[in-house]
Amino acid sequence: MNQKRRDYILLGTLIAFFGIILLLFQIFAYKGEAKSAYVFFGSNTHLIEVDFEKREYKINEQGLIQYKDFFKTDSYPIIEDDYITLLGMYKRDGEHQEVVIKVDMDKRSLRITKEQSPLNICSKQGESNGRPLVCLPNNIFIYFDAKEKNLEI
Amino acid sequence: MRKTFKLTLFANLLAIAIILTLIEAQINVIPVPNAKLGLANIMTILVMVAFGWKETLFFTLMRVFLAYMLSGRLGPTFAMSMGGAVLSAVVMLLLYKINFFGLIGISVIGSLTHAVGQALVGIFVIGSKALFAYLPIMFFLSIPSGFLVGWLADKFISKTDWFKKA
16 A cells, blocks of 8 residues: 555656646747748758748758758759748658648748658648657658757756 | 466567557557557566566567567667667666555656657667657656556556466
8 A cells, every 4th residue: 555655646746847847848948939940851961941031941052962862853852932842751652752841931930731651740740930840751850940049048 | 377378478468569559559649749658568567567577678679679570660760669668667677676666656657767768769869859849748748658557557467366476
């Protein structure tokens, strides 16, 4: 019986502790408007920078070389009308599948709108203006520059 | 416990654990990417109670490995699952040996260390800081799911006499 009591005390303590951490994290992390967002393929160098201030897209040459080298294609990434289309890692019928990212310059947010992956978790993450968007099956990551500053606090 | 009974029990628990993992991978109960309840961990706890530490570690390795072989998705998530499962199994075994907490407490800590192990391996294999964003919610959710797992295992053990004496 004593053991049961200890179990529940432990349970309560842990829930309270991690609940408070979660709450603080939700309140303080990822606030503030990002100056730009970075689209990564893999984790080394970013491929595209979305500059919200100047409202333009900058393609990172080094990232592009690596990207083209991997997929052996010249037709991606496509940037058109605030939609970024690129190929992802996930294969269906032996073909790499497209990933579509919608950019909202006014809200300074990105959202993965179309992708192929087992559970479509990438697109279910919704819109973000600070929280990183992670798409593991496609090896695509999106970070916002506001993130780093906030996490170091 | 007779040798044949032991062997059969072990094999059955392993089979159930793998099936649970595969079913859970298909249904998203928790609205966080790649988060699961970890029901397969019920089986790990049962093995821990019925067998020794060697069997438990072997069981853990086998269940993660076989589940991933069957799902056909060996990737960074496999390394993460393995890291989490092994770390939590080791911690649970230690706690079981110390005998300070009951199965529920052991399961809750095991679930938490599973998240820790996953995160550590994840940071290593994915090499991405994005994972940090998920840590608070992962850690928090691991507590109720650990409770559920421990409670179910506790109930199961008290209802059968299979686990009386190994």
